[in-house]
Amino acid sequence: MKLHEYQAKALFREYGIPTPKGVLVDALDKLEQAARSLGGDEWIVKAQVHASERSQVGGVRWAHGMDELRKAGEALLGQRLHTGYGGPGGQRVDRLLLEAPVQLEQEIYFVMQVDRSLERVVCRVSQSGGSTGAERAGGEIEIVQVEADAVLGFMPFHYRQLSLELDLSRQARRRLAELMQNAYRLFRDKDLVMLRINPLALTGAGELVALDAKLTVDDNALDRQPDLRALHDAEQVDAIERAAEEHGLHYVRLDGDIGCMVNGAGLAMATMDLLKLHGGEPANFLDVGGHVYGPEQVAKALRLILSDGQVKAVLVNIFGGIVRCDLIAQGMIEAAGGQGLRVPVVVRMQGTEAYAGLQALAASDLGFITTHKLEDAARLAVEAARAGVAA
Amino acid sequence: MSILVGRKTRVICQGLTGRQGRYHAERMLRYGTQLVAGVTPGKGGSEVLGLPIYDLVQDAVDETDADASIIFVPPASAVDAIMEAAKAGIGLVVCITEGIPVQDMLRLKAALSFYNTRLIGPNSPGIITPGECKMGIMPGQIHQPGIIGIVSRSGTLTYEAVQQTSKVGLGQSTVVGIGGDPVHGLGFIDCLEMFEADRKTKGIILVGEIGGSEEEEAAAYIQRHVRKPVVAYVAGISAPRNRRMGHAGAIVSRAQGSARSKYAALEEAGVMVVFNPALMGAKMLEYFRG
Numbered sequence: 001m002k003l004h005e006y007q008a009k010a011l012f013r014e015y016g017i018p019t020p021k022g023v024l025v026d027a028l029d030k031l032e033q034a035a036r037s038l039g040g041d042e043w044i045v046k047a048q049v050h051a052s053e054r055s056q057v058g059g060v061r062w063a064h065g066m067d068e069l070r071k072a073g074e075a076l077l078g079q080r081l082h083t084g085y086g087g088p089g090g091q092r093v094d095r096l097l098l099e100a101p102v103q104l105e106q107e108i109y110f111v112m113q114v115d116r117s118l119e120r121v122v123c124r125v126s127q128s129g130g131s132t133g134a135e136r137a138g139g140e141i142e143i144v145q146v147e148a149d150a151v152l153g154f155m156p157f158h159y160r161q162l163s164l165e166l167d168l169s170r171q172a173r174r175r176l177a178e179l180m181q182n183a184y185r186l187f188r189d190k191d192l193v194m195l196r197i198n199p200l201a202l203t204g205a206g207e208l209v210a211l212d213a214k215l216t217v218d219d220n221a222l223d224r225q226p227d228l229r230a231l232h233d234a235e236q237v238d239a240i241e242r243a244a245e246e247h248g249l250h251y252v253r254l255d256g257d258i259g260c261m262v263n264g265a266g267l268a269m270a271t272m273d274l275l276k277l278h279g280g281e282p283a284n285f286l287d288v289g290g291h292v293y294g295p296e297q298v299a300k301a302l303r304l305i306l307s308d309g310q311v312k313a314v315l316v317n318i319f320g321g322i323v324r325c326d327l328i329a330q331g332m333i334e335a336a337g338g339q340g341l342r343v344p345v346v347v348r349m350q351g352t353e354a355y356a357g358l359q360a361l362a363a364s365d366l367g368f369i370t371t372h373k374l375e376d377a378a379r380l381a382v383e384a385a386r387a388g389v390a391a
Numbered sequence: 392m393s394i395l396v397g398r399k400t401r402v403i404c405q406g407l408t409g410r411q412g413r414y415h416a417e418r419m420l421r422y423g424t425q426l427v428a429g430v431t432p433g434k435g436g437s438e439v440l441g442l443p444i445y446d447l448v449q450d451a452v453d454e455t456d457a458d459a460s461i462i463f464v465p466p467a468s469a470v471d472a473i474m475e476a477a478k479a480g481i482g483l484v485v486c487i488t489e490g491i492p493v494q495d496m497l498r499l500k501a502a503l504s505f506y507n508t509r510l511i512g513p514n515s516p517g518i519i520t521p522g523e524c525k526m527g528i529m530p531g532q533i534h535q536p537g538i539i540g541i542v543s544r545s546g547t548l549t550y551e552a553v554q555q556t557s558k559v560g561l562g563q564s565t566v567v568g569i570g571g572d573p574v575h576g577l578g579f580i581d582c583l584e585m586f587e588a589d590r591k592t593k594g595i596i597l598v599g600e601i602g603g604s605e606e607e608e609a610a611a612y613i614q615r616h617v618r619k620p621v622v623a624y625v626a627g628i629s630a631p632r633n634r635r636m637g638h639a640g641a642i643v644s645r646a647q648g649s650a651r652s653k654y655a656a657l658e659e660a661g662v663m664v665v666f667n668p669a670l671m672g673a674k675m676l677e678y679f680r681g
Contacts, residue, residue: 114493116573116603119500150501221492250637265637266545269626270668276629287637319547321530374669
C-alpha cells in the first residue's frame with residue numbers, strides 16, 4: 001500500500017526526519033491563506049497522487065507570487081493526472097501540499113528497501129538525486145549500497161562508509177547517521193517495504209531535509225498496522241480495481257479488450273502471455289484464488305470483468321485442483337443471470353470435475369464457448385474479440 | 392529415488408485441526424503420505440482423522456519420529472510454527488500459509504541459518520514425489536511417477552507443467568513449489584542442485600515469473616553446474632511494470648525483474664525456453680526424442 005507524500009512526511013516528523021515547512025490544501029480558496037502562513041513569495045505546489053514520477057506530468061509546480069499560485073492550484077486541484085497509475089483514467093488530485101522552498105547545495109538520492117535476493121534491508125544513496133538523477137538514469141550514475149544486519153540493523157561503520165562516498169562535512173555526517181537510524185526505526189516499526197527520499201536536500205549549513213517522501217507499506221502487514229491501513233486512499237485506485245479489492249480479488253486493469261479470469265496468479269499471467277502470443281490484448285489480470293471458494297466469488301469476479309466497457313470477449317481459464325470446476329461453472333451461470341452474456345465468454349477447464357463443469361456451461365444455452373485445451377481457448381478468445389470489434 | 396520427500400518421509404501437520412489443515416490432511420492421507428500426527432496448541436490429547444494431536448512439535452517428534460512438517464496456520468502464527476519445527480529438529484518444513492509480512496521473513500531466515508532445517512515456502516503449493524509422498528495442496532491425480540523434476544514459483548501454473556509432462560508420458564520425479572513470496576526458503580538453485588544429483592531425474596522444468604532475480608541467478612548456476620536438460624517458462628512477459636500481479640513477489644520494478652531479462656539469461660545459459668505455457672511438456676519430449 002502506498003502512502004501520500006503528506007502522510008509520509010507526517011510520519012517523518014514523528015520519527016525526527018526533517019521536512020520542509022508545508023501546509024495541506026484541499027480547496028482552492030484555502031490556497032492563499034496557506035501560502036501566507038508559510039510566508040515568503042515563492043512556493044512549491046505538489047499534487048498528492050500515488051505515482052513515482054508525477055513531476056514528469058506536471059504534478060509539481062513552482063509559483064512566484066499569488067497569481068501564479070492560483071494558476072498552479074487551478075491546474076492541479078480536482079484534475080486528473082495521467083501518471084500511468086490508477087488505470088487509464090489517471091488519478092484525481094484531491095489535495096495539494098504547499099511547501100516553502102529550501103535553499104540547498106546538493107540533491108541526494110536516498111532509499112531504504114527490502115532486497116529480496118540478499119534477504120536484507122538495504123540503504124542506497126547517490127550524489128545525484130532529484131528528478132534527473134539516479135532514479136531516471138538507471139545504471140549510469142553511481143549508487144552506493146549498505147546492508148542492514150538482521151539483528152543489529154545499520155551500524156556506525158555503515159554511516160561512515162556512506163558519508164565518505166557522499167563526501168559530507170562533519171555536521172552533515174552526524175545528520176546522515178541520525179537520518180539512517182530514524183529511517184530504519186520507521187521502516188521496522190511500520191512494516192515498510194520501501195522508504196524513498198528523492199531528493200534529500202543538503203543545505204549550506206550541513207542539514208539534511210527530506211524534500212520528497214515515498215513510503216510503501218507491506219500489504220501483508222496491514223492487519224497489525226491499523227493506523228496505516230486507515231490512511232489508505234482508495235480514490236487513487238481504479239474503480240474496478242477498488243471493487244475487486246472489496247471482494248478480496250486481485251485484479252489489475254490493463255489496456256486490452258479480452259477480459260481474463262483465472263485461478264492462481266502464475267496461471268493468470270501465463271494466460272495473458274498466451275493471449276498476446278495469439279495477437280490478442282488482455283484487458284485485465286484477475287486471480288480468483290488458487291484455494292477454496294464458492295460460486296458467489298466466481299459470479300462477482302465475472303460481473304466485475306464484464307463491467308469494464310472495453311471488454312469485447314472474456315477468457316476463463318480454470319485448472320481445477322482443490323477447486324472444483326463444476327462449482328466454478330455454477331458461479332458463471334449465476335453471473336450470466338438468465339439475461340445472457342454481453343460478450344462471448346470462452347471457458348477452458350482442466351483438472352477436477354472439468355468435464356462436468358464444461359458440460360454444465362454448454363447445457364446452459366447462455367452462449368459459453370467451451371474447451372479443454374489452453375491453446376484453443378486463447379485462439380478462440382482472440383477470434384471472438386476481433387469479431388466483436390468488427391461488429 | 393527422488394528429492395526431499397519419499398515413501399519413508401514421516402510427516403506431521405501443524406494446524407491439522409483448522410478447516411484448511413483438516414481438508415488437505417485428509418487428501419494427503421488418501422494419497423498415501425505417511426502423515427503421523429498433528430500439532431495444535433491447546434488441543435493436545437485429542438484425535439483428528441485418526442491421528443494423535445499434540446500441543447508441541449517436540450512431543451509429536453518424540454512420539455512419532457516425524458522428520459517433516461507441513462504448516463497450515465494463519466500468517467500471524469506462521470513464523471512461530473516454523474521456528475518451533477526447526478527447534479524440534481524437523482528437517483523439512485513446508486509452509487503453505489500466504490500473507491506473512493516480509494520483514495518477519497527476513498528475521499526468520501536469519502534465525503533459521505542456525506538450524507539444519509530446510510524450508511519450502513511460504514505461499515507454496517507444497518512438494519510431491521508422485522506415488523510416494525504428497526505434502527501440499529496440489530491435486531494428486533494429475534501426477535505420474537516419472538523422470539522430470541519440476542521447480543516453480545507458482546501453484547496452478549505448476550499443475551499445468553505437471554499435467555503436460557504426465558500427458559506426454561514423461562511423468563515427474565519430484566515437483567517443488569518454492570512459493571510466490573519475495574523472501575522464501577528453498578530457491579531454484581537449491582532444487583536444481585538436488586535434481587542434478589538425483590539419479591531418477593533425467594530432465595528439469597523450471598517455471599519462473601516476473602519479479603526479483605532468482606531466474607537470472609538460476610541461469611548462471613545452470614550454465615556452470617547442470618548437465619541435465621532444462622526447459623524453462625517465465626510467466627508475465629505481458630505484465631505491466633510497477634504492478635504486483637497477485638503474488639507478493641511478482642512485480643517488475645524499474646529495470647529489474649522483467650520476463651525478458653530472465654528469458655535472455657536462461658537462453659544464454661543454454662536452457663530450452665518456451666514462450667508458450669502450453670508447450671512445456673512438448674518441449675521436454677522433443678528433447679528426449681532427439
